[in-house]
Amino acid sequence: MTERAGESKGEDRPAPTLMEQMGGVSGLVYSSLPVIVFVLANSVFGLKAGIWSALGSAVAITVLRLVRKEPLQPAISGFFGVAVAAFIAYRTGSAKGFFLFGIWASLVYCGVFVLSILVRWPLAGVVWNLLNGTGTAWRSDRPSRYGYDLATLALAAVFGARFVVQRWLYEADYTGWLAFAKIAMGYPLYGLALLVVVWAVRRSDKRIKELEAAREAAEADTEAALRVKYGQYDNSTD
Incomplete structure (x- = not known):
């Protein structure tokens, strides 16, 4: 109880x-x-x-x-x-050097996300399903993989935008604006990309569940048909 x-x-x-x-x-x-x-x-x-x-x-x-x-x-x-x-x-x-690591790290992250899409292992799907232990069934479903492609592309766009904007501010010696851009393009912008990730996850989970249910129903129908077939065969033999 x-x-x-x-x-x-x-x-x-x-x-x-x-x-x-x-x-x-x-x-x-x-x-x-x-x-x-x-x-x-x-x-x-x-x-x-x-x-x-x-x-x-x-x-x-x-x-x-x-x-x-x-x-x-x-x-x-x-x-x-x-x-x-x-x-x-x-x-x-130089004070602006404080932001240099984050600027180039953004470019690296953007490249990694884009590369993962090109090799058909979008990181948004890989990381999410790895953390949740749900395997790689999503890769066999094309709409699910495309959804994760879009989610990964959204994350790549965030890091790409960070690099372009903050690199320009760095070259222009706008240290104060660099700090503002680092904060404004951090959690707020990342949150927008996560909305796309959440959409992709829910869409994929729903499709995988529907596909598994359909597969189980098909297996049950096949098993039932085999039982009827062989049951009739045994009856006719008797």
Whole structure:
């Protein structure tokens, strides 16, 4: 009785929203804070202060996640990104160097997404089905694969747009606008691409379920027909 009650509670639990899947408001704040801190500290106290302030904010975010028992992987990845960006800014002696790693990383991500489409293993489908353990049945269904192609293309467009816009701002020495573009073209733009991913996932899951149901029905009909056939044959023999 208790198990059924627990199951019903699990079934009634609402599915996480798109914002929750992306880390919620806290995820948006965590990713934006080191950038904002760097720009403000750099404009007031200089480059070195900006670098150390950004690193300090990244460490503080990691400690806060640890205290609140939140997943540490995003914080560690974020700290690594800030550390690399700070190192490049230090080596180049320019505040805009803080954004150089992210600019070229966007180009690499865009290329990887496009390449995955060309080799017919769209990353949106590969990653989603790998994480959920649903196998590769979606690749055998052409509409499902095309849906994941579109989702992967949307993600590629996000990273491509990031590279083009932020590279132009970098060349024009617009450090403040670089920070704004990095934040504005981060979670908000990524959220739009995820809407396409969610559409592709739901469309594919629905089709795969329908195909599996049709296959099971066909197998059941075949089995029933064989039973009738051989049952009649045995009766006629008797």
